[in-house]
Amino acid sequence: MLELHLVQNSLLKKVLESIKDFVTDANFHYSATGCSLQAMDSSHVALVVLLLRAEAFELYRCDRNISVGMNLNNMSKMLECAGNDDAIRIKADDGNDTITFVFESPTQRKVSNFEMRLMDIDSELLGIPDLEHHAIVKMPSVEFARICKDLSNIGDTVIISVTREDVTFSTIDDIGSANIVCSQNAAVAKPEEATVIELNEPVSLTFSLRYMNLFTKATPLSNTVTISLASELPAVVEYKIAEMGHVRFYMDPS
Amino acid sequence: MLELHLVQNSLLKKVLESIKDFVTDANFHYSATGCSLQAMDSSHVALVVLLLRAEAFELYRCDRNISVGMNLNNMSKMLECAGNDDAIRIKADDGNDTITFVFESPTQRKVSNFEMRLMDIDSELLGIPDLEHHAIVKMPSVEFARICKDLSNIGDTVIISVTREDVTFSTIDDIGSANIVCSQNAAVAKPEEATVIELNEPVSLTFSLRYMNLFTKATPLSNTVTISLASELPAVVEYKIAEMGHVRFYMDPS
Amino acid sequence: MLELHLVQNSLLKKVLESIKDFVTDANFHYSATGCSLQAMDSSHVALVVLLLRAEAFELYRCDRNISVGMNLNNMSKMLECAGNDDAIRIKADDGNDTITFVFESPTQRKVSNFEMRLMDIDSELLGIPDLEHHAIVKMPSVEFARICKDLSNIGDTVIISVTREDVTFSTIDDIGSANIVCSQNAAVAKPEEATVIELNEPVSLTFSLRYMNLFTKATPLSNTVTISLASELPAVVEYKIAEMGHVRFYMDPS
Numbered sequence: 001m002l003e004l005h006l007v008q009n010s011l012l013k014k015v016l017e018s019i020k021d022f023v024t025d026a027n028f029h030y031s032a033t034g035c036s037l038q039a040m041d042s043s044h045v046a047l048v049v050l051l052l053r054a055e056a057f058e059l060y061r062c063d064r065n066i067s068v069g070m071n072l073n074n075m076s077k078m079l080e081c082a083g084n085d086d087a088i089r090i091k092a093d094d095g096n097d098t099i100t101f102v103f104e105s106p107t108q109r110k111v112s113n114f115e116m117r118l119m120d121i122d123s124e125l126l127g128i129p130d131l132e133h134h135a136i137v138k139m140p141s142v143e144f145a146r147i148c149k150d151l152s153n154i155g156d157t158v159i160i161s162v163t164r165e166d167v168t169f170s171t172i173d174d175i176g177s178a179n180i181v182c183s184q185n186a187a188v189a190k191p192e193e194a195t196v197i198e199l200n201e202p203v204s205l206t207f208s209l210r211y212m213n214l215f216t217k218a219t220p221l222s223n224t225v226t227i228s229l230a231s232e233l234p235a236v237v238e239y240k241i242a243e244m245g246h247v248r249f250y251m252d253p254s
Numbered sequence: 255m256l257e258l259h260l261v262q263n264s265l266l267k268k269v270l271e272s273i274k275d276f277v278t279d280a281n282f283h284y285s286a287t288g289c290s291l292q293a294m295d296s297s298h299v300a301l302v303v304l305l306l307r308a309e310a311f312e313l314y315r316c317d318r319n320i321s322v323g324m325n326l327n328n329m330s331k332m333l334e335c336a337g338n339d340d341a342i343r344i345k346a347d348d349g350n351d352t353i354t355f356v357f358e359s360p361t362q363r364k365v366s367n368f369e370m371r372l373m374d375i376d377s378e379l380l381g382i383p384d385l386e387h388h389a390i391v392k393m394p395s396v397e398f399a400r401i402c403k404d405l406s407n408i409g410d411t412v413i414i415s416v417t418r419e420d421v422t423f424s425t426i427d428d429i430g431s432a433n434i435v436c437s438q439n440a441a442v443a444k445p446e447e448a449t450v451i452e453l454n455e456p457v458s459l460t461f462s463l464r465y466m467n468l469f470t471k472a473t474p475l476s477n478t479v480t481i482s483l484a485s486e487l488p489a490v491v492e493y494k495i496a497e498m499g500h501v502r503f504y505m506d507p508s
Numbered sequence: 509m510l511e512l513h514l515v516q517n518s519l520l521k522k523v524l525e526s527i528k529d530f531v532t533d534a535n536f537h538y539s540a541t542g543c544s545l546q547a548m549d550s551s552h553v554a555l556v557v558l559l560l561r562a563e564a565f566e567l568y569r570c571d572r573n574i575s576v577g578m579n580l581n582n583m584s585k586m587l588e589c590a591g592n593d594d595a596i597r598i599k600a601d602d603g604n605d606t607i608t609f610v611f612e613s614p615t616q617r618k619v620s621n622f623e624m625r626l627m628d629i630d631s632e633l634l635g636i637p638d639l640e641h642h643a644i645v646k647m648p649s650v651e652f653a654r655i656c657k658d659l660s661n662i663g664d665t666v667i668i669s670v671t672r673e674d675v676t677f678s679t680i681d682d683i684g685s686a687n688i689v690c691s692q693n694a695a696v697a698k699p700e701e702a703t704v705i706e707l708n709e710p711v712s713l714t715f716s717l718r719y720m721n722l723f724t725k726a727t728p729l730s731n732t733v734t735i736s737l738a739s740e741l742p743a744v745v746e747y748k749i750a751e752m753g754h755v756r757f758y759m760d761p762s
Contacts, residue, residue, distance in 0.1 A: 110434065
C-alpha cells in the first residue's frame, strides 16, 4: 500500500508541469526512500529523470516497491481541481488498477475524491552513472529560460561555449545570428543570482533549442539551473527541488 | 414608449453575459413592473428566465406592454462600447423597429448613440408554476462554478446527490471518476459563504455538465446560487440579482 | 558608419510596434539629423512616415547618408530579446549587409549581440508638402483608439464630421448604427486630456476603420493624437514622440 500526504499542492503541480509537455505516459516508481521517474520523450531524443525524496512529503508510506503508470495529462487535470490551500492525500492499494487523490479544503467542508485509472507501461529504471563533465555552469534558471526563448526567435539550435570567464549561447539562421555572453560572477549579493563556472576543459557544443525550451518548463522548481557539458557525453540540465530531489534532463549534443 | 436609465452599466453587462452564450435571439418583455425574458437554448434542452424589476433602473418608464426582439450578441457588442462609469439610457418608441442605447461619460463631453435594429421573434411568456422540490441547496456561486468546471475535466455529466448533511457532485468517465462532497455549514461568518440544505427527501439526479457550465456564466450576478431538485421536476438553478430580480435556469434530469 | 546608443529600449520597441502591422519590409534612412522612414502598406492604401531626430538617441553618429532595409518583424523579434533596462547600441558599417544590435544588462554581466541580415528595398523619400487642412482635431490618443475599436464592432467605415463645437465619429451597418460625439473642451486640468478643434470649414469624411485601427497601434507613443482633415486631401493622423519626432499616417477619404 502507498499513501502520501502533502500539505500544499503547489510542489506537485510544478513537478508535473515541468515534465508533462515532455512525456505523456510514465511510470512513477515508489520505494521506501522516495519516488522516481525516468522517461524518454516520444522521439527518444532526450531523457528526463525525476527524484522526489520521501522528505518532500508530510507523510510518506510505501510498504513495498511499486510502479504506478499514469497519463500525466489526466493526472494534471485532476491536480488542477485541488484548491491552492487544499491538503492532498494520494493513495494506491496493491493490486488495484487505480490511484486516488483526495483534496481537503482547510475548513474540511469540501472534500474531493478523484480516482484515476492506472496504465500498464513498460519501463525499467536504468542505473545512470555519475558522469564526469568538462564544464559545469550554474546560473539563474530564469535567465537560462529567457536566453533559450530569445534565441529560438532567431534559430533552431543553440551553441553553448564555455570558457573559464564566461558562457556564450549563440545561434545562426537565415535572418541573422545572435550570441549572448554571460560572465562568471560569483560575488553577488544573492547566491541564486550568481553565474558560476567549473571548468576542466573548454567546450563548445550544439543542441536543439526546441528541447532546451522543453527543459526550461522546470524553471518554477528552482532559482538556479546547472548545465553540465562534455563533448563525448550527454549534457545534463538539472533543476534541484530544494533538498528534496531534482528534475534532470539528459540530451546528446547534435 | 419605453425609456430606461441606469447609473452604471455593469449590471446590464453582467445580465447579458449570463445568458448570451445560452440563447442568441430573444424577446425582452417590458411591462409596468419590469423587464422579463424567457428563452430555450437552441437545442431546446433548458430554459432561462430573467426578471429585472423596475427598481433595478434609476428611471423606468413603460407606457404599455412591449416586446423587444434582440440579437444578444449585437446588444452585447453595443454595451461593450459604454465606459464603466457611463450613464446609460435605453429608448424604444412604439412602432419603431430600432432600440437606442445612449452612453454619456461622467463629464458629458462624450455622448454615444447606438441604434440597434430589432428582430421579430415568436415567443410568449409561459406561466411557470411554483414547483415543490424535494431538495434545495444554497451555496456560494463561485464554489458551484468551480465544481462544475473541475468535473468537466473528467466527465460529461454530473450526479448531484443531496442528503441532510451534505451535497455530493460526482462524475465518472474513461479516465477515472471524481466525487466532491460539500458539507452543510450554516454557521459561517459571512452568510454568503454558507452551504445550506433544505430537504424533504434525499435525491440523486444526473445532469449535463455542458449545460451546468453554461448556467454558471451567471456567477458574477450573485454571491450565492440556489439549486432546487426533485426526481419528477426540472431542476432550477437560480441566481438572485440583489433585491432586483433573478436569472433562473430550468433543466430536466437526464 | 552608423552608430546609435539608447539608454532604454522601450521607445524603439514602441516605434516598431506602431508600424510593424502596417508594413513588413522598409528602409530606414539615416542622415546627420536623424532617422526617417516612409512606407505604403502592402495594399497601397495608406502611407506611414516616421521621423526620429538625432536627439532621440543618447549617441547618434552617422558619417554619411545611409539607407538600411529591414524586415520589421525580424527587427522586432531581436529587440524583444533586450531586457527592459538594457542599454542598446545599434551599429552598421558601410558596405556591410548586416546591422548589429548590442544589448547590455545594467550590471554588464550579460551582453547580447544580434546581427540581422539587411534587405535591398526600392524606395525613395518623397518630399511631402505641408498640407492645408480644413479641420484639425487634437484629442487624447486613448480615446481615439477606443472609439475606432468600438465602432469596428458595428461597421467597417467611420464618418468623421467636425464642426466648431464637436467632432462626431459615426458608422452604420446591418445590425444598426452608432455615432459618438466628443465636444471641444480645452479647459481641462491636464492638457493631454483636452479635445481641441481648429476649424476653417466643417468637414464630413469617410474612412476605413480597419486602417484607422492599424494607425492606433501608435497610441503608446503619445498621450494625444492629431487628426487633420480636408475634403480634397489625404487625412493625416499624427502621433508626436515627445520633442523627438513623430509617426504620421496619411490616407485618402473613401
